[in-house]
Amino acid sequence: MSLVTEIEKYLKKLFGNRDVIEVQRNELAEFFNCVPSQINYVLSTRFTPAHGYLVESRRGGGGYVRIIKLSWNVIPQYFLKELSEDVRPGISQQDAEGVLKRLFEDELITNREYNILKAIMDRDTLALNLPERDMIRARIMQALFTTLCRDDF
Amino acid sequence: MSLVTEIEKYLKKLFGNRDVIEVQRNELAEFFNCVPSQINYVLSTRFTPAHGYLVESRRGGGGYVRIIKLSWNVIPQYFLKELSEDVRPGISQQDAEGVLKRLFEDELITNREYNILKAIMDRDTLALNLPERDMIRARIMQALFTTLCRDDF
DNA sequence: CTTGTTTTGACCTTTACTGACCTTTTGGTT
DNA sequence: AACCAAAAGGTCAGTAAAGGTCAAAACAAG
Incomplete structure (x- = not known):
């Protein structure tokens, strides 16, 4: 071995x-x-x-x-698909808000977290031009998912 | 330790x-x-x-x-000031983590929120070159503050 | 023999700690 | 006053103690 x-x-x-x-x-x-x-x-x-x-x-x-x-099972499959596919190296603000809303409805994030994350992913916050803006939003979403899967706190 | x-x-x-x-x-x-x-x-x-x-x-x-x-009345000034001054716009990962740590210690954010935000502001998540990376981190921090000041949730 | 995986080593970055030397302030002595 | 010594704290460069990166060499499988 x-x-x-x-x-x-x-x-x-x-x-x-x-x-x-x-x-x-x-x-x-x-x-x-x-x-x-x-x-x-x-x-x-x-x-x-x-x-x-x-x-x-x-x-x-x-x-x-x-x-x-990490315990990936806290994140429903449909989200994982959404991001793991390299077909989508970026995610629009609209789609991101959709994902956040769903996370909130599924009680995976709190109302407060929802609002914070929505503000962070806003195009005015990211303030980059278009290919990069959606890419960075995707990475932020990725980081969020990964952290949500931690159960050491 | x-x-x-x-x-x-x-x-x-x-x-x-x-x-x-x-x-x-x-x-x-x-x-x-x-x-x-x-x-x-x-x-x-x-x-x-x-x-x-x-x-x-x-x-x-x-x-x-x-x-x-320092009280939260003045803390933001310390780095938001640097945003408007064109000397060194932006906030380093180190400084950002310091701010987050303090927010957590003051119980203004939860441990979970702390970890999510830390992951989001990590240089590997932002993955930009240096002037922009620190700038976007500052804008994210700003968005966080603005949202924390809302009391409608 | 080509391709992908594993192993190694040289070189780098970050963080923590130490010691020699320096500056500021106070208070007594002449 | 002028001076000096003691009692603070400050600075900075150097060393130590971690972990990171990358590319080349070695190895394994087909």
């Missing part, structure tokens, strides 16, 4: 029934007798949002790598 | 309900068993105007370090 797979298994076991773990990159690399960047390879190929994980990290003294388990 | 974080927590606890505290730099350094300049590091990385704090100090006999918690 390849190293990447062993490290992947090790980390997944580490979760237990928690949904967030924290490791030191160098420590882990030492434990598996490999170069530190190998850890990054594991993270970027096995712990992506598509795999249901989110990775946060911090450099410097007291730095860490934090892996957060 | 790094020393800087421990000192930060200690100081924030020290506030209690007050909005201004006073400490002796050397005393504090002795208490935490570190060099005095470490205290300056804490102040300059964790108690900036973007975090909603102001630091005043005096040297010499009877000297002190005074940390003032």
